[in-house]
Each structure stands twice: as C-alpha cells, then as structure tokens.
Amino acid sequence: MSDKQKLIGYTKSKGLQYVLLHIKKYILLMKTYISPNLNCIQKFGITIDFLWSVARYGVGINDYFQYNFYRRRAIDRKNFIVARNRMQIIYTCNGTKNQPDFDDKCKFNRVFEEYLGREWLDMDQCSLEDFKNFVKMNTRFMEKIKKGSGGNGINLISTENREIGKLYKELKKRHVIVEGLIKQSPEMSKFNPESVNTLRIITLVTPEGVKVMDAVFRCGNGEKCTDNFHHFGLAAIIDIQTGIVVTPAIDKLNQKYYIHPRTKEQIVGFKIPSWTKIINTVKKAALVKPNIRFIGWDVAVQENGRICIIEGNCTADPDITQMPDQIGKWPKYREVIFER
16 A cells, blocks of 8 residues: 555544544534433434534534524524634634644743732743742642643642652653642632632724723632633623623533522622722733734632733633623624724
8 A cells, every 4th residue: 555545544534533523522412402302303403403504604513502503593693603703703813823922821921921920930941949949938839731721731739748859850741830829819719719710801902902802700610720611610791891790600511500509609790809900901911912812811819909810812712701691792793803
C-alpha cells in the first residue's frame, strides 16, 4: 500500500470516528433533554428538524438541545447565538480563534498582571527558592495547566505533610502555573463556600468605547473548587445596569434553581457587591488588547473589595448568557458589530 493510500485510509478512519462520536453525543443529549414518553415517530421528527436546523441556522448539537430548538418557531430560533454566528462574532471581532495571550494562562497572567490580585508562578521558570517563598505565604494554592478551558486541568494543592523539594519537582514536570487562592467576599462565598463564585462578563470594544454586552453570576454546586458551568456549576443572568441577579440559576441540564440547592441562599434578587468597580475594571482591562474586541472575563470579588480577573476568554461560549433566560442574544450583538 502506497503512502497516499495509507493517508486516504487514515483520513477516512478519522472522519468515521468523528461522525460516530457526534452520533453518540446526539443520542445522549436526546435522552437527556427529550421526554422518554415520545414515540419513535416523534423522535424521528426531532432528528429531521435537528438536521434542518444545522443547515438553516448553523446550530451545533449542544445548541439545539440547550436552547430548546425542538419546540421553537423559526422567528425565535434565528435570535440565538449558535455555532455559526458565534464563529462570525469571533472572526469579525478577534480575527482568529487562537490568541496566545488569552489561550496560555502564563502569558495571560503576564499581560494582565495588574488585574490578577493574587501571587502566581510559572513552574517552568521559577527556582526552588522562588517556590519556597511562594508556599510560605500560600500553604494551599491552585495548580493550573497553561492551556485549558472549561475548568479542566485545575487542582487544589495543599503543602501540609508535603516535602517542598519533591512537590517542586513534581510541578516542574507537569509544566503548570501555580496561583495563590482567592479569598472571596462573604457575600459571594455564602452561595457555595467550597468554590470561588465568579462572574462572567462579556465586553465588546466598539468605536464609541467598551460596551458590556452580558453579565452572568456563577456559583459552584458541590465540593469542586471551581464554579464552572460545564462541571455542573450554576449560572444566572445579571442586570447590567443594577448588578442584580434577575433570573433563576440553571445548570447544564437546564434545571432551574431559585435558591441554591445546597446552601439555600436566594439567588434571584441577589445584588453583586462592588458592581460599579467590577464594570470599570473589565472595561479598563478590555483596552489592554483593544484589537481583541470580544472577550468573556471571569471575575472574582475579594474579601478586601478588590476585583480580580481570573482569566479572559476570547472564544466565550454563549450558553451561560442564553440558557438562564432562554432569550437569544444574536440581535443585540449583530447590531453592535455589523450594523454601523
């Protein structure tokens, strides 16, 4: 068999794996979101509608189920940011999906150092002495892979009963960064003390200045150290003008929560502390790299009132800005980005 024939065979194999993976995903989401009482004909009709929606609106598999497309009219469907117009936003505003200063946490921390509000080290660059000084002040800290998203590759490390030299070598081998813990404000902590409960704020740099497009309150719902929505954290919409949470929180399965299921804290009506300072901080940070116009900022409020930026996402997923209220946000983005 020639190299060309091998390459064609490999490509076909990978293509088949890709198709099978998406079929499995579709079946799983169908079982998760669709009533089991539907008969085969009704499910077949939904599958045909899904394929039509892919062609007509450019939806992804997650989009179709998360935004309840299977029970929406056409006039409503076209208002949602889905896979196709999400890419339109990213390429129009940022030029490309790949932005090293945002994709690499180490580079991000260097560029946005003044907004971090916490100590950090690049384990590839730091000395043992640097690490010893760090752990003196941070007996517990976060380990993060340099390139990761969705809350993946994040671990809480404790130095208790650990040999510091050995821990240093282990972290060196993993090529990670380490960051001091964020001591969040009591108002934010009360929803889930085990996680840092954060805000996702979407900014867009326009000719008239930085515009805040959406804001979301996020909190953990378990013992994990992150509040990430894709790890079954909760998300609720914040009114940009007032800083008040105006919708119930939802999880990845679209289940609604008016009060936190673990701590019983009321979610709807909660006013985010230091809201004006938060808005001013993200607007200022957005101008550090003004050519990257579309950014989703993850922000925490510290117990001393300082606002710290955890990371910036230049390919921010619109799921948490559209799922809580099930209102499509495409018209307002289209107006700001294209209709000028």
